[in-house]
Amino acid sequence: MNDALAKHPRHTLAKPRVGFLGVGWIGRHRMQAIIESGIAETVAIADQSPEIAARAAELAPDAAIARSLDDVLDVGVDGLVIATPSALHAPQTIRALRHGAAVFCQKPLGRTADEVRSVIDTARAVDRLLGVDMSYRFTEAARRVRNVVASGGIGRVHAVEMTFHNAYGPDKPWFHDARLSGGGCVMDLGVHLVDLALWVLDFPRAHGVSSRLHARGRPLRDGTGTVEDYAVATIDLEGDTVVRLACSWHLSAGCDAVISAAFHGAEGSAVLRNIDGSFYDFTAERYRGTARETLARPPDAWGGRAAVDWAARLARSDRFDPSVERLMDVAEILDRIYGRDG
Numbered sequence: 001m002n003d004a005l006a007k008h009p010r011h012t013l014a015k016p017r018v019g020f021l022g023v024g025w026i027g028r029h030r031m032q033a034i035i036e037s038g039i040a041e042t043v044a045i046a047d048q049s050p051e052i053a054a055r056a057a058e059l060a061p062d063a064a065i066a067r068s069l070d071d072v073l074d075v076g077v078d079g080l081v082i083a084t085p086s087a088l089h090a091p092q093t094i095r096a097l098r099h100g101a102a103v104f105c106q107k108p109l110g111r112t113a114d115e116v117r118s119v120i121d122t123a124r125a126v127d128r129l130l131g132v133d134m135s136y137r138f139t140e141a142a143r144r145v146r147n148v149v150a151s152g153g154i155g156r157v158h159a160v161e162m163t164f165h166n167a168y169g170p171d172k173p174w175f176h177d178a179r180l181s182g183g184g185c186v187m188d189l190g191v192h193l194v195d196l197a198l199w200v201l202d203f204p205r206a207h208g209v210s211s212r213l214h215a216r217g218r219p220l221r222d223g224t225g226t227v228e229d230y231a232v233a234t235i236d237l238e239g240d241t242v243v244r245l246a247c248s249w250h251l252s253a254g255c256d257a258v259i260s261a262a263f264h265g266a267e268g269s270a271v272l273r274n275i276d277g278s279f280y281d282f283t284a285e286r287y288r289g290t291a292r293e294t295l296a297r298p299p300d301a302w303g304g305r306a307a308v309d310w311a312a313r314l315a316r317s318d319r320f321d322p323s324v325e326r327l328m329d330v331a332e333i334l335d336r337i338y339g340r341d342g
Contacts, residue, residue, distance in 0.1 A: 008316060020081045023055075031081065042081070043064065044064045046068060046069065079102040082103060087179070097126050101128070103128070111187070112340060113328065124320050127250070145197040153267075154267050155267035160241065162243060163245075163259065166248065169170060177225065179225065185248050186338070187334065195330045196272075201207070201263075208236035208336060253277075260273040267288070268288045282300065
């Protein structure tokens with residue numbers, strides 16, 4: 001580890017050299033956002049599908065097409081963007097960090113809190129920047145809601161209602177194998193809801209979590225390897241704030257998606273919600289009784305902002321950013337939703 005880090009000393013990187021591992025739809029989208037920002041240089045691309053890698057390389061003709069993670073690292077990258085199946089996130093991130101590269105990883109960072117902890121501990125130990133694509137934080141609607149809550153504009157928040165129903169669900173088989181994915185709709189969608197709730201409230205501690213998980217309309221039974229397609233959870237936070245969470249795949253909701261995050265205080269409410277079933281268009285509103293005030297509305301090209309933010313931080317410094325440690329709070333709550341808290 002020390003020899004590898006000696007080859008990649010810490011410094012300010014005016015234009016970091018970045019590699020991409022996994023360039024399907026999400027990985028290619030994050031790659032395009034970073035390229036268009038002009039912040040970093042794309043130097044290597046790898047994907048298990050040569051066709052997908054070649055398509056991504058059209059965005060960066062000078063980048064090397066690599067065959068594996070090790071090949072990407074051997075090109076000499078300052079940072080690596082990972083968008084591979086969930087079971088690979090923790091081991092690939094740890095390997096890259098130990099090689100001396102900063103990492104931006106798709107969610108979830110790990111399938112369990114133990115995996116997440118091992119990645120964060122490694123990043124801290126080698127003093128390398130670690131980012132995770134919690135992309136909904138970067139919507140203008142979420143930022144406006146957070147600002148209202150932080151400023152006391154709705155009073156003390158006592159209740160939060162979080163919803164994410166996806167009418168389709170994922171199309172990759174590994175999503176439906178608990179050993180590979182770590183879970184179903186909670187791991188896929190609920191992670192964003194838990195993260196948004198904690199992020200807006202400045203990460204209060206959770207002291208109670210209860211949940212119900214269903215698969216195909218029936219309570220989920222442990223040990224089957226089946227993942228949940230519907231979940232509800234109640235999270236009790238310090239300060240007597242309660243969070244109610246619901247998420248699903250394939251729910252008959254009359255539209256493509258139902259996404260909302262509602263924060264209720266003694267003096268009003270602040271709400272983020274999607275528009276017309278869209279996965280991408282959000283509005284933010286503040287409510288006082290029956291009156292409403294619009295805080296944000298489309299258009300808002302937010303999809304690649306988390307990746308660009310990571311690249312900008314990498315250009316300033318490749319050293320560990322302790323803010324990523326708050327993702328342990330999210331991972332521990334997910335473990336408790338899944339009954340993995342011992």
